[in-house]
Amino acid sequence: xxxxxxxxxxxxxxxxxxxxxxxxxxxxxxxxxxxxxxxxxxxxxxxxxxxxxxxxxxxxxxxxxxxxxxxxxxxxxxxxxxxxxxxxxxxxxxxxxxxxxxxxxxxxxxxxxxxxxxxxxxxxxxxxxxxx
Numbered sequence: 001x002x003x004x005x006x007x008x009x010x011x012x013x014x015x016x017x018x019x020x021x022x023x024x025x026x027x028x029x030x031x032x033x034x035x036x037x038x039x040x041x042x043x044x045x046x047x048x049x050x051x052x053x054x055x056x057x058x059x060x061x062x063x064x065x066x067x068x069x070x071x072x073x074x075x076x077x078x079x080x081x082x083x084x085x086x087x088x089x090x091x092x093x094x095x096x097x098x099x100x101x102x103x104x105x106x107x108x109x110x111x112x113x114x115x116x117x118x119x120x121x122x123x124x125x126x127x128x129x130x131x132x
Contacts, residue, residue, distance in 0.1 A: 006033030009107050010069070011100075011116035012044040014132055019061055028115070028132050035069040036112055040102045042071055072106050081105035085124055094123040 010029075015037075017025040029035065049058035074082075082105040089096060097120075104124040107114045113128035114121055121129045 007036060007112055008032045008034075008115045008130065009036045009038065009072070009103070009110070009112040010041065011103060011114055011118060011121075012041045012048075013117040014115045015041070015045060015065065016048070017117070017132075018065075019058075025132050032115075036106075036110070037066070037069045037071050038103045038106045039071055039073045040099045040106075042066070044099060072110065074102060074106070078102070078105045078109050081108045088125060089123060092123070094120075096120040096123060 014025055014029070018029055045062050046059075049055055049062050052058045082101055085104050085108070086101050089101070100118065100120065101124075103114060104121060104127055106112070107127045108124075113130050115130045115132050117131065119131075121127065
């Protein structure tokens with residue numbers, strides 16, 4: 001897989017703000033290079049769509065958005081990074097949500113910056129965090 005310097009890995013917080021028509025986030029999305037979504041984030045977004053008051057509308061919105069991205073699956077290499085990151089966080093006494101450790105593992109594996117609104121990604125060594 002070819003990843004360019006302007007590529008970005010999206011956290012669910014960014015996609016949700018885009019869906020809620022946050023113009024600042026949408027502008028950054030469409031001025032970035034290739035957009036990547038962790039498979040874990042896709043699961044979070046499906047969860048949100050199904051539990052919403054308008055699941056059909058939100059599932060369609062998600063399906064259309066997925067056409068604009070490349071979904072990165074978790075594999076053995078990702079799992080290795082996950083183990084490294086979780087061990088480092090545990091040793092430092094810094095707990096973050098499980099899904100975010102997987103997201104950080106994909107960011108490290110593919111050397112992609114994470115676009116997010118969650119500050120706890122700062123606790124993960126070896127990744128670049130973009131606050132949109």
